[in-house]
Amino acid sequence: MxxxxxxxxxxxxxxxxxxxxxxxxxxxxxxxxxxxxxxxxxxxxxHPSRTVTSTVPLEGGALPRLPVRTRTDVPKEKIFDIMAQIKKTAVKAPVRSGDTVIENAAGTGVDVIATKTVPAE
Amino acid sequence: MNRHDIIIIGGGPAGLAAAAAAREAGVEDVLILERDVRLGGILNQCIHNGFGLHTFGQELTGPEYAERYADKVEELHIPYKLKTIVADVSADRIVTYVNAEEGVQTVQAGAIVLAMGCRERPRGALGLPGYRPAGIYTAGTAQRLMNVEGYSVGKKVFILGSGDIGLIMARRLTLEGAQVCCVAELMPYSGGLNRNIVQCLNDFNIPLRLSHTVTRIHGKRRVEGVTVSEVDENRRPIPGTEEFYECDTLLLSCGLLPENELSRAAGVKLDRVTGGPVVDDKLMSSVPGVFACGNVLHVHDLVDYVSEEAERAGRQAAEYVRGGGGDGETVVTLEAAGGVRYTVPQFIRPDNMADSVTVRFRVSDVFRDRSVAVYYDGVRVSKRKKRIMAPGEMEQITIRKDGFKAGIPKKITVCVED
Structure with a gap:
């Protein structure tokens, strides 16, 4: 027990x-x-779970960083695996809020998505 | 001089919601003035989730929440000027603003909505002894540097103050690979939400030391460490309790201050407790036609309440420019007594009030199993039991117009009772 x-x-x-x-x-x-x-x-x-939020580098937009999150909450023990994958990711503008940035992050079945719309400059 | 029906100062969550509500209430000529390069205000740097549970029934991130209101402003074709600083507001509602394209401009407003937000209490206001090395940031500055600009602020971080921004930054720094050695809080309770203590500190085994403060900052060129002391019940450091923490960065999350320089210039009367304008039930300040909402009025913990309050200010500003209503002669004062620090609004004009008015307030301490009581001229009219009340969580009561049937009181008192 x-x-x-x-x-x-x-x-x-x-x-x-x-x-x-x-x-x-x-x-x-x-x-x-x-x-x-x-x-x-x-x-x-x-089965504790959390939403992971972070940023990735953004090329060709008005902002140098793009905020992202997991589309839903993910198992808590996967937080640092997802962060490691986020750190290897970069995105080019334009991007729309809700666009997939990483598919099936760290094998969780949950995508990482953009949380801001940034047009191309 | 150019004229606009309603000028909204600030394009953050309060300004955006006020603008949309004013337009939807039928005022065509609404203009938003914003000093940043984009709309959305501080929400742009709040990339964590937890916004919008009340408004949208969803846990959005700050940028997502801001985008919903910015989209609405675009859809309604409400004009806004970015990179525009408001330099002055006068008592007769003349707004002076400056930007690179137009230079200095003065415009007459039919009504003004103050929505400038708040700023953080800086190191200089905390009286922390030590040199002035690099590596000391307010939590929100560090948040902006990391989340918007993409900088790393430090490797080994100590956080003073357990306000929500400090807690959120403890998690953010940890996720980015920094080591957060400790969060110290001067008070015997945290000023942050429970949820943030669990998900930002406990999840990562970051210790929270209540009744502790920083009593020395070490390092001349860069922060090398901090000395932390326990404090007594009068918040004075206890000699002999000093401990040294090695760190290269110190974050300060020690309170937010409504930003009211413009309000003061316009002659708006300010509340000593909230630091924001004294307002009536229509959120109008002591200067006719000047309304206030959001963190410039009083610091909120949930943006959902900012949006709701701002919509009210926007609608009332619209009503004002249409010449509707009128103030009425009668004034009922709202008094914050025993255990209640302040109320917003601070007074009600019952002649022309809505059927119900939401009064928001904060308590001065953590209260368990106590009640919120409301008195009309010394006679108790309601008493509601609360399992818990804490300074970090805004409370509210509703004043109903039909409650005045027996006669309009001169004073309404809100207090905490057994």
Whole structure:
């Protein structure tokens, strides 16, 4: 059995959650005051995910950098793999917000997309 | 002299939302003046997600949120001038601006919406001892250098202040390969959102030291380290608690200050607590026809509330230039008492008020299981229990016009009670 201490981020209360995972994989959340806290606690321990945002160099646009993000959240443990791939990427203007910049980033099945429209200069 | 019905000073989230709302309320002649090279303001450098949950039900990044409002302004064909600095605003609404194409221009505005935003409290205002080496930035400056200009600001970073920008930058620097050794916070609680503490610090095992501050900056040419001390309940450093942290960069995330030089020039009365204009329920300042919204009015934690407030200011500016409404004689003062630091608006003109008015405020401390009470001339009219209230999270109450049926109070008091 493993036990984790977390702060719930679903609302400003910030409940101190204790999440235990039994030997059979069963998850118990205590310390929450609402069902959202229980769901958050379980997800944070079983498959935590985050949206990764960064920038890539942009050629031929009015800006030197293009802001990007993963289209949806990705497994937390993939954050640094995705960052490594983002660091090897460069983009040429024009680009539209929502355009794919990296397909299937770090094998997550999630694309990295542009978050700003920059016309060619 | 040229004339415009409504001039909006600032093309950030507040200015864009105010402009669109003024146009949609039927005023054709709206002009936005923006000093940067693009619309969108500070959102352009806030590349992280979390914007727009209330407005769009989605977690957008700053540039995406800004683009939605900038697109709307384009679709409505609202004119704007970029790289244009407003140098002066007078009490009779004459705006003086400067840009490279037109030189110095003066224009008469029917109404003005102040939407200049805020700026960061700089090192000079913090009284941090030490030399003035390279490597000290406000968190927002570092954010701009990294996210917009593409520079790296440092390899080993110490962050003073746990405001949201500092927390966001802790994660950003870590993702870019820098080492963030610690975030120190003078107060016994963080000024940032819970979510940012978890996702920007805890995710990367960055320690947060509450009731600590920097008491010395080391290094002559470049930052070489900082001395950090614990502080007592009066926020004074406790001798003997000094610790040295080696670092090449110090970021400061120690509060935001509404930028009201132009408001002051126009004779707009400012609130000592918010640092922004004193406004009525129509968000009009003490100078007739001059409205304010967004971070120039009071510092917000969510841009969604900025947009909503700015739309209100835009609509009211439109109403003003059409000569509608009128102020009315009666004035109800809103008073912030026990545990409440301020309210916006600071007063209501009930003769011509909307059916309901949203009053936003901040509390002075972290309160658990306390209530927000509202008094009309000393008589309690409502009391609402709150699980938690914190200075970092803006609160709100609604004042309804039909609540004045029994008589219009002279003073409405908002306070925290057991």
């Amino acid at each position: 493993k036990s984790y201490q977390l702060t719930c981020i679903q609302c400003p209360i910030g409940c101190a959650l204790t999440v235990t995972v039994g030997d059979g994989g069963e998850v118990t959340v205590t310390g929450n005051t609402c069902p959202r806290g229980a769901a958050y606690g379980e997800k944070e321990v079983t």
